[in-house]
Amino acid sequence: MKAKYKVVSDSIQKDIHAGKYAEAGKLPTEDDLIKLYQVSRNTIRKAVDLLVKRGAIMPIQGSGMFLRKVPSEGCVNLEDFYGLTSGFSDRLVQAQVIDFELQEADARLAEAMQCSRGTPLYYIKRLRLVDGKRFVIEYSYFNKDVIPYLSREIASASIYQYISGDLKMQIGYVDRIIEAGRLEKGDAELLGLKEADPALISINWAMLKSGVVFDYSIDIHNYKYTKFLKLSNFV
């Protein structure tokens, strides 16, 4: 049973995407949305909060809730990005599995994944392509005690799709460090770039709603294609 405010939020977002409010440039007022969806003001406001968080709208007190012209297309929105597939639903996202093996957590991985040494981990190295372009190399580790089964087949599609869609597990938190670095030879070749070229690197920790770390990964992005988008609002 999905929460009411999420259903409302998704519905509004769909309408925005369909261009329903493009002419007005803003959403209907809260009171109108209350009548439209037959829910309480709090529910509308919680729905709207999600849209604000995702950067879809910009509420101005006394004035209205304005559609936001997102600065740039083709960006990875940090606010709804956990896995490429959800972020680029309208593009062709492919994965090429380079390595796939079951390992045991050493000291470093145990600390990163908040598990004990020796915990079984799936280690997966993938090259991911968006619309045929070499987008990112992912070095990822999944805790087998949390995600009991993975396969090359699943990895060649979307692992996150599998976890949330098939296993019905709920992703709760994702921590991410973003930095720039220099490409090593192997990574450069896979991305079709040159050694020592710049790289946009993100290191990620993904947790379920229960707080348990199930995925730790290092992503080496192609600096020619990947841009991260962060839309903040300050209260």
Added chain:
Amino acid sequence: MKAKYKVVSDSIQKDIHAGKYAEAGKLPTEDDLIKLYQVSRNTIRKAVDLLVKRGAIMPIQGSGMFLRKVPSEGCVNLEDFYGLTSGFSDRLVQAQVIDFELQEADARLAEAMQCSRGTPLYYIKRLRLVDGKRFVIEYSYFNKDVIPYLSREIASASIYQYISGDLKMQIGYVDRIIEAGRLEKGDAELLGLKEADPALISINWAMLKSGVVFDYSIDIHNYKYTKFLKLSNFV
């Protein structure tokens, strides 16, 4: 008059920072906080939402609101970063003004800043240092119709401090694109790096609560020092 939930949020954050809840590893329950601060449940939850957004805590339904061990020190938290000064309040942040002049918006700047061509803009180029390290070069433009006065003196301290603290203007939204690139010669020299070294670049649009763009800037970060931190929670 600051909103009650912000006061409560700040107070809790201060307690967290002071180590008050370090032993328990979690906050008091909502009900306890309600009694403690003598406010409604909604107010506590709004206060807590801010802490979640800033990555201070991680609420687990049925279990508690756990303190979060932030992955890494020395990171720029994208969630409370608008200007370096607020993000590194415990470090020595300095600014060295390289260029300071009044310009008129050309077509490109007019589009970026959502103003008309010919609008007066302060153009400011600064090198910013954190604990004496050459951290970032900022190329920034401020709309003079919004921020009527700036000076080299103000720019050599914190412009954002001046805008929010002295002018009492409220920052509402910040859009940011993050990418990696290659350093040009001039920037490299200022940062103490070599030409063609990697750079962590962010392009920023800052708006007041009224939605008006007052600042557009391009930041060239020293890839050896700058890491961005993004803590997401998914509902």
Added chain:
DNA sequence: TATAATTTGTCCGTATGTATA
């Protein structure tokens, strides 16, 4: 310029649902 209407923001209280311990 001043006033009223509109629209979002804050705050309260209560009840019920859901995940965890």
Added chain:
DNA sequence: TTATACATACGGACAAATTAT
């Protein structure tokens, strides 16, 4: 199973900012 603790949802009242009169 029961109790605990966070999550969702309702309804009402007033404040603050903007817009229209």
